[in-house]
Amino acid sequence: MRVVWSILAKDLLLEWRERARTLSVVLFAVVTLLLFSFALGPDVEALRAGTPGFLVLALLLSSTLALNESFRIEREDRALEGLLMRPVGSMAMFYAKALANALLLTLLAPVVVGLAVVLYSLEVGPPALAGLVGCWALGAAGLAAPGTLYAAMTSRLKTQDVALPILLFPLVVPVLLGSVKAMDLVLFGDAMNQLQSWVSLLLAFDVIYWAVCGVLFRYAVEEGE
Amino acid sequence: MGAHARESAVHASGLGRRFGRYWALAHVDLEVPYGTSVWLRGSNGAGKTTLLRLVASLSTPSCGELAVGGHDVYRQRAAIRRSVSLVSHALYLYAGLTARETLAMWAQLGGTAAAARDVERRLDEVGLAAAADRRVGEFSAGMRKRLALARALLEAPRILLLDEPFSSLDRAGCELVEAWVRRFAETGGTVLMASHDHERSRALCERVIDLEDGQIVGRETLRATGDPS
């Protein structure tokens, strides 16, 4: 645990030090949201109906930036290899990196959700806002686990910018559907009490992938024969 | 492996590493007793770095056996990594951290309280005390190298692996490294060092291994283990 915290603290400190870069992820998410709005035209009703989708797509698209960035710092001076040389354990390494990524992606929520509320004149109270951020956080956690595993591999490739999305996006279809549906129910009412099942689906995805990827991370970072 | 492996810091027999169609290392038989300093000599591409990476357990052999500190490289990587430190071409530094933060983090990862207390002393030793709160990204190549060495020693290894320790260092830096490796060796540490700096390496090491095209082509004993030069 202490080791997880040391690596996590290092990641967060570096994010903070290089906040210009971190900020670019935020800006990217905001721009994405704007573009979706333009693509759907000025009909506020239609835009409002599409809000959950726009939000989750903004999260999804910015996640690849954040994930690639998270391993760029490890690759620059091959620091990841240095971490491997310490009696750290690849599992601790995975959880530290994945937590840092999940946290960073979750921190996008207030900005992007806030912007959506303003742009689409959403009438939401604090509980609904909290619900939206909660769905966002569950989605972010779902992206962070497989995303960290895959980014650790693709960061070694010249084609990393393409490789990560083509691996990650099909995989997170359940996350996408789950968060969109859950946000939709939070925003526009949950007549049939379905919210719980979607949240459970997201939770199930999160639990499964946080466990599986933790075990597999070793094989992603260690050199084979 | 048996008895040999337990007595030696490094024991290799028939060790080989292939990358695709190319054997970076082959037929390596090596016996390094504890407390010995070994100089790996050879031109670029001779297999020095590959050998050091294998001993560090960062790379898996394609054939042969290899034990480091009595631990099998195929099955006991964690144990090997506890006793080995590697200073390679890449220095494993984060540009955004300061020198002090860097050492503090590695000390935490090593898990000993002693290491955490050592941070200031190590910074002082490598002459980085004044720059302790500057970010590594602003450091010169020489300063980065010194920091990497300080980090390696902070880990309190039994076996120190150095890949070109003198490159990108000025004269003072080289002397510092030399003094340091000597002290480490004198206190019973084992050193495996790849270097192009013949003069310094000859002065530091007791044994020479000549590598050429991935094979050991010569062994030279410069002096008995433990003898001052």
Added chain:
Amino acid sequence: MNVRRSLAIAGLLLLVVGTYMGLFVAPPERHMGEVQRIMYVHVPSAWNAMLLYTFAFGFAIASLWSGKPEWDDRLVGAVEVAVVLNALLLVQGSIWGRATWGVWWDWDVRLTTSLVMLLLFAGVLTLRRMASAERRAQWSAVATIVAFVDVPLVYYCVRWWRSLHQIQSSPETVDPAMVIPLRLNAIGILLLGVAWLMARAAIEKARRRRDEAPLPSRVIVKETAHA
């Protein structure tokens, strides 16, 4: 080699007989008519694609567990064959959809899941292509496991997602004349698929061999001592 050939021949024979029965012996289906006959390849393709993905999952675990390259050979065989069947599955499903629902694509649970599945495992093959030789086996296995675990999750979420629009087709009582060609084709495709998997694994093994240069001959070591 002989096993492979016998499997392939047996599979082909079963497939020919099964397809003949499906096309000419089995009665046409009541509601869908002749188009329904595509089921005799469609359903076996689906079963076998799933089965081969499951094989791949098993091979991936074995590959990581043992570190033996043979498992990786089989893994790539299984994934490639499954991806081809999966692609066929989509084409057949699309044709069926056109004939029965009047559209080439319907966001049906199974069709959608198989599309996502194809993308997932195509990703595995892409990653494999891009990986360096010493990481290829491990990365392929990791990606296969991660992708395989996703399949049930995708299935359930697409099902819920669609739940308001679609009623699951309930299994009707089926004429035995329909069951037999279905089973024959299923086994036929399975045998062919396994033979193909084995052939692909053999190719992979041969490639590995080709890339394995023999150990260079040992040079003589010169010993010098100054002590």
